[in-house]
Amino acid sequence: VTSERFGDAPFGYNSSDHPPFAVTVDLTVFTIRNGRLSLLLVLRGEDPYAGCWALPGGFVHPEEGLDAAAARKLPEETKVDVFTGHLEQLASYGDPGRDPRMRVVSVAYLAFAPDLPEPVASYDAAQARWWAADDVLDADNGVELAFDHQRIILDGLERVRAKLEYTTLATQFVAEPFTLGDLHAVYVAVWGEPLRLTNFRRKVMSTEGFIVAVDDQREPGAGGGRPATLYRRGDATELHPPLRRDRDDIRR
Amino acid sequence: VTSERFGDAPFGYNSSDHPPFAVTVDLTVFTIRNGRLSLLLVLRGEDPYAGCWALPGGFVHPEEGLDAAAARKLPEETKVDVFTGHLEQLASYGDPGRDPRMRVVSVAYLAFAPDLPEPVASYDAAQARWWAADDVLDADNGVELAFDHQRIILDGLERVRAKLEYTTLATQFVAEPFTLGDLHAVYVAVWGEPLRLTNFRRKVMSTEGFIVAVDDQREPGAGGGRPATLYRRGDATELHPPLRRDRDDIRR
DNA sequence: CCAAAAGTGTTTAAGCTACACCCATGA
């Protein structure tokens, strides 16, 4: 079938060599909301998986790169004009049967967003919303996920957690300028463990280029308290040595 | 064009929504040969890129998962009956124009192989061979690479180097049983830096489940010397704390 | 003055580096 699809290619293949696949991008967009690591999901209105929650995404266009497709969908889905944050490829998922309609290979992307407005606009209500990652995965909450998106979300989560260890990407979760307490809250939310602020401060400050102080500026404490120094993101992208989390699954 | 390709899908899309792509897997197979980190390349006989070296790979079959496609190609390309080693997804590459014939998305895989026989069989000579990674990339050696395979190789290389830091995958480069010197040689080859054997030993031994001693067995020294204890791979997969390399590009 | 949040100092433990030294084998 449809071997003429590539008939104008200089060296004609026939379609049995390269059956056509649909290629999509799926976005795992993470942010911190109310002190919890959260991700954006959209409610499916049509079968398959009508009524289930799914990662935002869409088909890759004919003349568009994979990264470009992800970058195009990102502002659309988060309802912002320009997306400021971090975007990277996560992994690809292409099991036969993952979409009952046809053979689809999905290239998943991982995005780090600073706190964005809840996308529950009037008519859009319940179509797209932020979910706390724990609530999505703790199953008993009745969140049903479409396709193999649970697998993708789990992979994305692990990547986020790992990346905070050895990169400066935590700063992509906070709006500038930010305090050390803000940054600390990101780590606590993502790793879900206490993490002493006092030693955290020392480690962050000792990594040159992680964060830079905004000259002499301060922020009044909310209900009293000493004003914190304000910072913005530095030039560094990797942490050496890394910030380490204790993992239950691995004992030293 | 060819919208009937998916005409039998329960919810008819038209092809403008999901133009067909070809999907391939490309393999970056790494091993240690003569103390150097090496990878398998095949010589292209046809245009495009005839006479250039390329990563082995091929089209994903219609009813085959991505991992399955990579696992199928791996023994074919390395000319072994069963591939023992490590295989994981690396990343996907889908820029328009990366293949001049048609739109191809390639899912690259990364494989760790113990030292395999040189695949230069008689009639096959110069069709596929192991290249030292440095020689492939140092450009002046006249190795021309097909497609965007230089990018893929660079990504694969960085992944190999990083993985030795925090996983036990170095053991996948040596045949069992092996000595601590063998394992040390893997790290030296991959990282390309001295690494003190004496402290390396301590770190490896202190990580429970990294390697386990083969009961009392020893190997005669080649040109004299004390016989080394023999080990096999343990159950552990991750290293805590990691083995750290010093990186030039990043200063603490 | 008190509560609250920010930030510093200090003790102690743990890990890592470097280097000296001992062990077991072949020639």
Add this chain to the structure above:
DNA sequence: TCATGGGTGTAGCTTAAACACTTTTGG
């Protein structure tokens, strides 16, 4: 016995965890 590669002990440095303490604001 010497050369060679395998393996251990240990002193000293560096990093990190824990916790007590000081600073600066609002009420």
